[in-house]
Amino acid sequence: MHAMSDTQRRTRLGRRHLLAPSVRAASAVSVADAVVALHATDAATVFVSTCARLAEAGVDTVERALYEDVSLVRLLSMRNTLFTVSSGLAPYVNASNARAVAAKERRTFLTHLHDDGNGLGENWLIETEKATLAALTARGSATGSELSAAVPALRTKITIFPGKKQETVQGVATRVLRVLAAEGLIRRDRPRGSWTSSQFRWTAAESWPARELAEAQAEVALRYLRSYGPATEADLKWWTGWGLGQVRTALAATAAEEVQLDSGAMGWVSPGDTEPEPALEPWAALLPALDPSAMGWADRGFHLPAEHRAALFDRAGNIGPTVWWNGEIVGGWAQRADGEPVWRLLSDVGRDATTAIEAEASRLSEWVGETRITPRFRTPLERELTA
Template sequence: MHHISDEQRRIRLGRRHLLAPSLRTASPVSVADAVVALHATDAATVFLSTCARLSEAGVVPVEQALYGDVSLVRQLSMRNTLFVVSRELAPCVDASNARTVAAKERRTFLKHLADDGNGLDERWLAGVEQQTLAALADRGTATGTELSAAVAALRTKITVFPGKKAEGVQGVASRVIRILAAEGRIRRDRLRGSWTSSQFRWAASEPWPSEDPAQARAELARRWLRSYGPATEADLKWWTGWGLGAVREAMTAVGATEVRLGDGAAGWVLPEDMEPEPAPEPWAALLPALDPSAMGWADRGFHLPAGHREALFDRSGNIGPTVWWNGRIVGGWAQRADGEPVWRLLSDVGREASAAIEAEASRFSQWVGQARVTPRFRTPLERELTT
């Protein structure tokens, strides 16, 4: 069986994820497509991940793509997580993942309404949604608070999990807005504050055109294998949140070819993707929490030493800011209150790597300017570096 070494996997990562300086791009859309999808749970991550791969890093081109020409869009999709993808890929992500997520969100909320016992049902929810859409159409864009002020029903409160330990009272506004966004009927527009904020304004949108779910899963698997292959079935299952049957169906549809990985496990690549690639120039990167290059696989052993996990992950399995050298995670970094980036190396990397990391830290400082970034998911090393 054809063998692809861990070193070759790291070379592919540096090249295909646009992390080597000579491979950076001028286009935020090209960045998103290179990694298939940018994690967007933390709004700042989108900017940090994109600028790490731009030839001319800066906030303006990312904002233009997100809010100007809307060539990048946010979708609640894989693993019920918020991602940013290119507008071209969005219908595929919608059919393969987001529709299922949206349907589950609606079912869950309707159950909460029924459990509340006050007669709130699907018909009531449809009316609230229409009122919310009308209020948004009147305003063009609005925050959740502004929509709640305009639509009295959004100020309704319900009891969730009645009679159970988790019982509590919740407002419905955030759930109604979340469902409308998951179904593509509204979208997240400009942030209320700077690019580091996670408070959005909302704008009207149209649901994505219908695509066949099986064909969409195959296309998403093809793009993922191109960016992350060779990889295992378990990697694709974890990344997408699909069942194993759907993963294997998609792999078969794209003609995925089995190869042997460095640890002896079976991996998969696209049939035309067997040949080795030349190494790019040596490269260093400071990547943010939840960056796709760290979150693309369930098994990250080929680029993440096992001894580094405790310092770099939170208790829920979210990876924090990482320092990279030639395809390996070699440490973690943070930004202090005064804006200075600071890092700690967990591997001995030598003088060349240290100089390259210094240069990346300087590049980060230049484009970030006065902004201050605190990850939503704090890890032990990130917390320690900021004290």
């Protein structure tokens, strides 16, 4: 059995995730495919993650892919989380994860409608969805507020969890749009405000080519191993949100090979991917909260010292902005109110690393310009740096 050292894993991460300067990409689609999926819960993450990996960083490049070419699309998929993937991979992510998420979203919403006790149910939802799609088609693109003005049913309010401690009154517009988006009938268009905003307009979406569940899961697993391998069963299970049986079936379908990790665990790589890769030039990176390179494994021990976790994660397990040196997380960063990037090193990495990090901070400032980035999930170190 081949062995795969932590050093080799960090080299793979730098090359395959396009983080070293010599391997940066020319397009946003190349970046998305290199990491399989970009976290999109926080709108800014898609842009900062992509630009960190582009040879020529720029907001326009990402916006063009999202809203003009539609070569990047957002899907509620793995772990019921919003991700951005390439349009070529989207049918597989849709079949492997998003369809199940959409079905759950619809069931949950119908349960809330039933529990409200006002006679709203599946027929009401179907008619409301038809009216919403008709209004959106007529306008081409619209915000949730604009659609609510056009469709009276969207202004309905229901009581969630009636009679329980968490009882609350909620408007249905957001839930209806969430279900339609999860089912791929509408997609997020340009937001109101800047590229950091999550107040999206909506537009009609084209349907994806059909893919069978097993085929789709095998394809997603293979893409994951090519980008993140070696990875354990637990890593793939966590990243996809699949059951263990589905993970093992998908690994078998890819003909994945086992390797021995420094931790003593068995990892998996794609077929034939067992040979060591040559070392990269020294590299530094400033990556955003929820970046895929930080969130791609359940066990991050090979690139994240355990003593750094408390400063870099929130209580829900979301990682904040991170500073990297040669494939290892060595600190965190933030953006002050005046726009200046500021960071703190948690590892002693030497003068060469500090110089490279300063250069990356300058590159970040150049393309971000006057925009201010505040992560949705605040972490202890990020809060300290912005205080």
